[in-house]
Amino acid sequence: EYEKECELENGRIRYRMVILDAAAGSRMYGLLKSTDAGESWQIFSRMPFGERMGMGIDFTFLDENFGFATLMHNGGDEAELFVTNDGGLTYEEVEVEEIRVTLSDGYEYNPYDYPQMPYEEEGKLYMLCGQGMDGDYEGGDAAGMALYESTDHGYSFTYLGIKKP
DSSP, rough: OOEEEEEEETTEEEEEEEEEEETEEEEEEEEESSTTTTTSSEEEESOOTTTBBBSSSEEESSSSOEEHHHEEEGGEEEEEEEEEEETTTTOOOOEEEEOOOOOOOEEEOOOEEEOOOOOOOOOOEEEEEEETTTTGGOOTTTTEEEEEESSSTSSEEEEEEEEOO
């Protein structure tokens, strides 16, 4: 039983995030890997995020070693982005530039707190960041998402602007 699967090389290489433990609505994940199109699986990493837990997960690999994952928190209101360069054996948290906005009542916060999976386009690495399940700032994700670029192979992302649908 697994929560999410990712495929490379037309499905020959496959990864699955599985739930190893759960408590109080949070889950600890492990990573399985197959190199024979899912015929057999091996435990690749028992704790790729260390002791960190989440309520849900998304992940992708851009090649067999380089990939990203998000751990969701607060019922989908926010998420943390992680990067791996060792095929998912370990992940480290990515630094994402915060966007601070001030509402009419003076309250200041970052509405763009739910990173999507980074992607490559014309040799550059980009990421869209949404507002999560609680997002309604300026029309929410349907009105636009924050666009980021990384120049250090995914260890940090810098805000470029709002990308409209």
